[in-house]
Amino acid sequence: MLSGILGRVLPASQVRTSDELVQSLDLSAGDSRAKRSAFWTMLALSAVIAVGGVLTDSTATVIGAMIIAPLSTPIMAIALGIVRQRPTDAVRTTVLGCLLVIGVGLVVSAVVPSGYDLLKNSQVTGRTSPGIMDLVSALATGAAGAVALARRDVAAVLPGVAIAISLVPPLVVAGVCLGRGALWLAAGASVLFLSNLFALVFAGMVLFAAAGHGTPPKDRRERPARRARRVLGLLFVIVLVPLAAHTAATLLLTVWTERAEAAAERWISRQPHASVSRVYTASRTVHIEVRSRDAPPPVDPLLADLRGRVPGRLAVVVETTRGERVDAGAIGGS
Structure with a gap:
């Protein structure tokens, strides 16, 4: 059944040969000087475009940088080389x-104003x-x-x-955050890149391999190939752990914020002509924004309602x- 599915995804009549893939992905194959010149020129330009799009918060500009960035070429060449x-x-x-x-x-980042708020x-x-x-998306x-590269008839999807x-x-975000001293933000951006890189190589x-570009194992070549796959699997797990931890933390934070919002709604309902406009959690603080013509009611009932529902x-x-x-201070009291 699996072979039948792969046959539909990668029909033999449309699969590129190994030589064709090498010419497309390996910068040292063919006219290497021209290939490397084009690669480094386009990568440098895409980096400049990307940093401009990031700092101006322009999605369209960042997308433009993504389209012309050739970084996926050597990454997919890594996958082909392993296979x-x-x-x-x-x-x-790639490095x-x-x-x-x-x-x-x-x-x-050195020319960014000192008051610029990355968050x-x-x-x-x-x-x-x-x-x-x-x-998962990566x-x-x-x-x-990989399918677009392996098949001759679907290359149009590469953009x-x-x-x-x-x-x-x-x-780019990692570089900007490093320059601004935001090490945790830089680490988060680096983890995102690494997860995308390993996902590309793995896929x-x-x-x-399914397209038939693998080399049959032969004595001395077999061991390095296995070692490379094991290293890749280990690195994949290393990236997966922080991603899973962050996902769990995000889900917990969402639950706590929803509970805080419900408690805030009950608390503010005691005061006429008042409502909660927004509740969000940042830097270990629950922020509750209230619309009211008068001063808000005492916060002690709110803290009492939150105890046991969110971390103290x-x-x-x-x-x-x-x-x-x-x-109002800490929910658990001090």
């Missing part, structure tokens, strides 16, 4: 490319909090890219794959449309 058990400099090219993009972000930029926050679904995108798999933008290995170490802050701010 074919042939040495390649794709790993070196140097990553350092170039991060460097662009670092350099540009108010959706391009930054959207790439510093990866979760399990990001990995796997599906990597599979789509869409470039948009869906985020490679250059998270590296590429599976599809390229969280603090509560009430903000009103009158410009008042009430720091």
Whole structure:
């Protein structure tokens, strides 16, 4: 059954030969000088475009950087090299490319105004909090890219794959965050990039092997290939752990915020002409924004209602449309 499905996904009449794939992905094959010149030129330009799009919070500009970024080429070459058990400099090219993009972000971060708030930029926050679904999407995108490369008749989907798999933008964000001293944000963006990279390599290995590009195991070649697969699997698990932990933390935070919102609604219902406009949690603090013509009611009943529903170490802050701010303190008391 599996072979029948693979036969439909990768029909023999449309599958590219190994030589064709090598010419497309290996920068050292054919006219290597021209290939490398084009790769580094387009990667540098895409990094500049990406950092401009990130800092101006422009989704359209970031998408433009994704389309022209050629970083997926050496990454897929890594997958093909593992499957074919042939040495390649794709790993070196990928590492140097990553350092170039991060460097662009670092350099540009030096001219960012000191009061610039990274957490108010959706391009930054959207790439510093990866979760399990990001990995699932990356796997599906990597599979789509591998199919498009392995088949002659679906190459038109590659621009869409470039948009869906985020490679250059998270590296730029990591560079900018490093330059601003936001190490945790930089780590989050780096994890997102690594999860996308490993997903691309993993999906590429599976599809390229299914397309028949693997080399039959032969004595000395077999052991390095197995070692490479094991290392890749280990790295994949290393990336999966923080993604799973962050996903679990995000789900818990959502539950706690919903409980806090329900408690805030019960609390404010005692006061006429007052309502809760927004509840959100940030930096271990539950922020409750209230619409009211008068001062808010005492917060002690609110804290009492929250105890046992959300962690006691969280603090509560009430903000009103009158410009008042009430720091209610920790829910568990002190």
